[in-house]
Amino acid sequence: MTAIPGPIDPPTRLLMGPGPISAYPSVLRAMSAPLVGQYDPFMTATMTETQELYRGVWSTANDATLLIDGTSRAGIEAAMISLIRPGDRVLVPVFGRFGHLLAEIAERALAEVHTIEVPWGQVFPTSVLEDAIVRVRPALLALVQGDTSTTMLQPLEDIGEICARHGVLFYTDATASLGGNAFEADAWGLDAATAGLQKCLGGPSGSAPITLSERAVEIIRSRAKVEAGIREPGDVDAPDFVRSNYFDLGMILDYWGPRRLNHHTEATSMLYGARECARVLLLEGxxxxxxxxxxxxxxxxxxxxxxxxxxxxxxxxxxxxxxxxxxxxxxxxxxxxxxxxxxxxxxxxxxxxxxxxxxxxxxxxxxxxxxxxxxxxxxxxxxxxxxxxxxxxxxxxxxxxxxxxxxxxxxx
Known part of the structure; x- marks a missing residue:
């Protein structure tokens, strides 16, 4: 008979690497709170509170600000799978390991992926990014803000305006940077941004905050209707595209929105933890x-x-x-x-x-x-x-x- 191990008893560690890090004690306490039902009024109220808290974290008024259940990579995949259709040109500037990850996910979404690179330890001048946008004419620019593999922080302040001028969606992965470095989702013109809890936000891996502009939501919803054979005047013309069920942002938005349409069972303890990460940050300022x-x-x-x-x-x-x-x-x-x-x-x-x-x-x-x-x-x-x-x-x-x-x- 197999011996039954004792209760979980991890050693005490001071996690001073690139992440995960030691969580705020209050986050761990929040995650031990009692569970409630998926549509319990307390649960849905907590979801709504969490959305508002993360608007403050992202510095955005985006209604579509929520959590993806999964690690930070789940947030990345949800954003890219939901925004990319087969054959879309996607530009990925690579200055570390996680730029390569964005390119790989875009390829899995059957995009026509174009990459530009600088040596590890450097970032891209804004002029180089604009030149690449003009040359490639992408539908989406997918750019890491902070890449922990190199520790570099890509400046984003002027890129949103360039993307808007050229009709390009602007997505960034802020997993390693959000909460510890400046981030202004609205002021910088982001269409989509994702992160994780396990770095500057001070929580465990397992929940991915995401925020989407109205433009991004319009594209996600119009493509979902096209795929279902529904057409309305003024809809964006978009053919069928590859999309996961679990990471389908159209369905997830309906789950987090006022209709509360069932998509999955929300990860209750992770929701509590993510809420506390944002609460602690905003309480300190x-x-x-x-x-x-x-x-x-x-x-x-x-x-x-x-x-x-x-x-x-x-x-x-x-x-x-x-x-x-x-x-x-x-x-x-x-x-x-x-x-x-x-x-x-x-x-x-x-x-x-x-x-x-x-x-x-x-x-x-x-x-x-x-x-x-x-x-x-x-x-x-x-x-x-x-x-x-x-x-x-x-x-x-x-x-x-x-x-x-x-x-x-x-x-x-």
């Missing part, structure tokens, strides 16, 4: 949370430099919530990461593709964007580096971080 990420990110940046580590990529375009550092020569990267985890209970990350084994990625996100987490990580990293033969200044990381915090305080 969206700008205050972004500033907290900036201050702690700058302290971590100063700290790794104080240890003599080389920072990867264009620091001027780095996300505030994660930094990549070159692994010193002679230090076994994965073994050193294991020592951080096993001896100090602190997790930092490696990377993908051309950066695998070359850099560590260290995050300061959500609940962990705080002074004690930064200083503990730097002190542990110093010890581990010295153990593997790296010449690092005594207390160099901690002292540099404290100096950065002092400078931030002086500037207030």
């Amino acid at each position: 969206r700008d205050a949370v972004i500033e907290r990420h900036r201050i702690n990110g700058e302290a971590m940046l100063a700290g790794v430099r104080g240890l003599g580590l080389v920072v990867f990529g264009d620091v001027a375009h780095k996300m505030s919530n994660v930094v990549a550092v070159e692994i010193p020569e002679g230090v076994p990267g994965d073994v050193a990461r294991a020592a951080m985890l096993n001896d100090f209970g602190i997790e930092i990350g490696t990377s993908f593709g051309p950066l695998h084994g070359r850099v560590w990625r260290i995050g300061t996100m959500g609940y962990n964007a705080r002074t004690d987490a930064v200083l503990q990580t730097l002190a542990a990293l110093e010890t581990v580096l010295r153990r593997f033969g790296a010449a690092v200044p005594v207390a160099g990381g901690v002292e540099a971080a404290l100096s950065a915090y002092g400078s931030a305080s002086d500037g207030d």
Whole structure:
């Protein structure tokens, strides 16, 4: 007979990698609240509250602001599958691992995918994006805002106006950036944006916030009617296109909308957690949370430099919530990461593709964007580096971080 394991009892970890991160305690408490029925008045009221909270997080008035049940990739797939029809031209600028993911999903939707690339560690000048839009004439621009594989943050401020001028839908994946970096869905002209909870929003993976402009909703709904053989005056002409049932945004919008048409059973505990992530952020103040990420990110940046580590990529375009550092020569990267985890209970990350084994990625996100987490990580990293033969200044990381915090305080 197979032995029955005991209750789940995970070790205590300080998750200082590129995500997932340690959740806010109040988020974990919210997720332990009692379940209610799918159409219980409390449930539907909580869904409505969550939509309004995320309008504040995204900085949007979009009525179509809701959650997709699934990880951040579920949100990406829902947006792209629902907006793309076979043969659509889709432009994907790639500056890291997750640009390649957007291109792959667009290909699965049978789009005609066009990619442009810059070396990892850089971002695209706006002029390069506009030139590509003029050349490719895409139906959709799919662009990552913050790519954790490289830690780079793509500027979005001027791209929405360019897309609108050329009749292009503008979608961005803000999984790694939302909540810790500026994001203005309406002011920047986004048609669709998706994220996840497990990074700056300070929750577990498993729910994907999404917001859609009226233009995006019109396209989704008109295509759904065409597929059903329904035509109305003024409808956008759109042939049949590939669409998942689970990720069909037309159906999901009806589920979250006033008609509450059944589509799936909402993930109640994840809804509670997502609601609390947004509530915590807005209670502290969206700008205050972004500033907290900036201050702690700058302290971590100063700290790794104080240890003599080389920072990867264009620091001027780095996300505030994660930094990549070159692994010193002679230090076994994965073994050193294991020592951080096993001896100090602190997790930092490696990377993908051309950066695998070359850099560590260290995050300061959500609940962990705080002074004690930064200083503990730097002190542990110093010890581990010295153990593997790296010449690092005594207390160099901690002292540099404290100096950065002092400078931030002086500037207030």
